[in-house]
Amino acid sequence: MTNERRVLVHPDKASLAGAVAARFITKTLDILDAQPVAHIVLTGGTMGASVLEAVASSPAHTSVDWSRVHFWWGDERWVPAGDAERNDGQSRAALLDRLDLPAENVHPFPASDSGISLDEAADVYATELAAHGVDGLTHPVFDITFLGAGPDGHVASLFPHRSGIQVTDRTVIPVRNSPKPPPERLSLTRPVLNASQRIWIVLAGADKASALGLALAGASRDEVPVAGIKGRRRTVFFVDREAAAEVPEELIAPDY
Numbered sequence: 001m002t003n004e005r006r007v008l009v010h011p012d013k014a015s016l017a018g019a020v021a022a023r024f025i026t027k028t029l030d031i032l033d034a035q036p037v038a039h040i041v042l043t044g045g046t047m048g049a050s051v052l053e054a055v056a057s058s059p060a061h062t063s064v065d066w067s068r069v070h071f072w073w074g075d076e077r078w079v080p081a082g083d084a085e086r087n088d089g090q091s092r093a094a095l096l097d098r099l100d101l102p103a104e105n106v107h108p109f110p111a112s113d114s115g116i117s118l119d120e121a122a123d124v125y126a127t128e129l130a131a132h133g134v135d136g137l138t139h140p141v142f143d144i145t146f147l148g149a150g151p152d153g154h155v156a157s158l159f160p161h162r163s164g165i166q167v168t169d170r171t172v173i174p175v176r177n178s179p180k181p182p183p184e185r186l187s188l189t190r191p192v193l194n195a196s197q198r199i200w201i202v203l204a205g206a207d208k209a210s211a212l213g214l215a216l217a218g219a220s221r222d223e224v225p226v227a228g229i230k231g232r233r234r235t236v237f238f239v240d241r242e243a244a245a246e247v248p249e250e251l252i253a254p255d256y
């Protein structure tokens with residue numbers, strides 16, 4: 001099995017969310033069979049919550065021992081705790097609040113009303129990551145990292161033609177003047193994301209077709225940041241037909 005990027009196409013957004021949710025439950029069970037804990041990175045955006053809602057609706061999710069699963073986020077919007085724009089709030093409402101999860105297994109980024117600055121918040125999250133690093137790493141090795149991508153090809157909060165996608169000497173960066181609101185954000189950096197065992201990028205809708213097509217056609221990560229994302233063992237783009245419109249036929253994998 002190679003570590004080439006794969007594209008799996010599903011008919012529409014609902015079947016995409018259901019298929020990714022089913023695969024997530026199965027893979028998490030496999031991971032927990034082989035190791036004591038799993039570290040999962042969650043994403044915001046349109047598909048992030050849809051996949052988690054599909055996990056919550058699947059009776060199979062009760063087979064997972066969630067007390068052995070840690071949840072992190074790939075990026076966060078710098079808004080107050082409880083703001084509907086926060087990625088962690090969307091994930092909690094969709095799934096986490098329904099699980100029997102020890103509070104210490106959930107690792108949200110600090111919120112803008114936490115009394116610290118954006119720069120300090122990046123340092124706080126970097127410290128939290130380092131506390132869970134093993135073998136001298138400054139971060140956990142994530143078992144599954146969910147990501148979305150914007151129509152402009154941004155991934156997490158790493159935007160085109162901005163310095164964030166090039167950062168390699170930090171695990172977390174503060175983001176200012178984001179082209180997508182809100183303007184201030186926090187993001188994991190590319191080396192941390194790419195240290196993940198499996199990266200699952202979930203995309204739906206015609207507005208994602210161009211970014212996906214460019215990423216797979218070899219665009220630079222500066223131009224299309226998602227092009228710079230590749231996991232250690234597996235990188236899969238789970239997409240619906242509309243998002244796949246510009247993917248060359250030969251790159252579309254049969255289901256596996």
Ligand SMILES: O=C1O[C@H](COP(=O)(O)O)[C@@H](O)[C@H](O)[C@H]1O
Pocket residue numbers: 043044045046047074075076077087147148149150151155156157180
């Ligand atoms: O702002 C963000 O956008 C991206 C993509 O979101 P989408 O709604 O266009 O799917 C998301 O992956 C990221 O986590 C989020 O902060």
